[in-house]
Amino acid sequence: MLDLRKVNHVIEIARQGGFAKAAATLNITQSALTRSVQILEDHLGIQVFERGPRGIRLTREGEEFIEGGTRLLEEAATLERFARSARTTERGRVRMGAAPASFRLFWFEVLPTFAARYPGIEIATTAETVDEISAQLQSGDIDFAIGSLEALRANGALQVENIANLAVSPFVRRGHPLDRAEEPSFEELLAYPMVGPSPADPHRQLMNNLANACNAPYSVPHLVVDSFSLSLRIVERTDAFSFAFSRYAAAPEFDETFRVWHGWEPVPPLPFHIATRTGWNRTAAAKPLIEMLEQRIRRLADDAPV
Known part of the structure; x- marks a missing residue:
């Protein structure tokens, strides 16, 4: 394998037109430079310089x-700059997901x-079902995901970390038959259709059990909607109910x-998670984004009404 340092020695000799000037520029002895070129020529099996009474000639x-x-040294320098910037937040790419999509x-x-x-960092986002996010994490299509991801704990290929527990509250439109200060029972709420994302674990089983009881x-939910803003519009215009953080x-x-x-006591706080592939290390680009998301989510949990 070529020694890039020796390649640079040869190029500097050609640039300076001789060993003495090149040795001074490279800050090495002329004998060491001569030996470096000899080793390179022996390795390649070619003669790079012809030496004569008037100096050297390629x-x-x-x-x-x-x-x-x-060209090789230029490409090596480009790779070095890329690796150096990848260790910082100057550039990079982050791919993240959310599940449920809302x-x-x-x-x-x-x-x-x-x-x-961080203007140099490229960001790609996706919002899918928990199963779809699981597949994308395992395939490497995304780096990490946030959301209600309790169901992924059983997957040994993924690592799930709890960030915070977020309180959830039911709501209906003003003018709804249940529009009153007194809290409704679950039986009263479930007399009306629910709008929202697919129930997230561990609330999925709880909701289904209560509905059956x-x-x-x-x-x-009766109306499965992956957009919170669309859920609001439906609740505002119908007798459906929904939940909000x-x-x-x-x-x-x-x-x-x-x-x-x-x-509202019947539904406990919702655990909020971050999931990654097992063994994945947070990159320099991903680390500050994850920290900002975690801070935001924890702040929402701390500020939740009681």
Whole structure:
């Protein structure tokens, strides 16, 4: 394998027109430089320089070697710059997912801030079902995912870490038959269709069990929607109910449109996770984004109404 340092020695000799000037530029002795060239010529089996009373001259093979060696050093320098920048936040690529898909709302505030702070980092996002996110993590199509990912703990190829437990609250439109300060029972709620994403574990079984116990006329959820904003529009225009993270539902403008019951006990807080491939190390590009997301989610948990 070629020693790039020796390649650089040959190029510098050709550039300076002699061993003495090149040795001074390279800050090595002339004898060491001569030995370096001899080793390289022996390794390649060619003569790079012809030595004569008037100095040195490149052979035909030497000229071709200088041309190829210059390209080689330029490419090596490019690779070194790339590796150096990959160890920093100057550049890089981050691919992340969310599941259920409606949980992408958690990066709406974080991503604009991250993109402004780290303009050299490329970001790709996807929001899918838990099963689809699991497949993309295992295939390497995404680096990490956030959301309600309890179901992935059974997969040995994936690592799931709990970030926070987020309180959830049921809500209906103002003017709904249940629009009252008194909290409804689950039986009362389940008399109406539910709109929202596919129930996330560990709430999936709880919701189904309660629906069966109440002989609910609707499946849970009855209207499967992967967009939180679309869920709001449906609830606002129908008698359907839905759930929102309590911190979002605490906004004054939310209360103007919807009746929210905070601290509703039948449904416990929802565990929020980050999932990665087992053994995956956070890259320099991914690390600050994950930290910003974790801080955002934990802040929502801390600020949730009680």
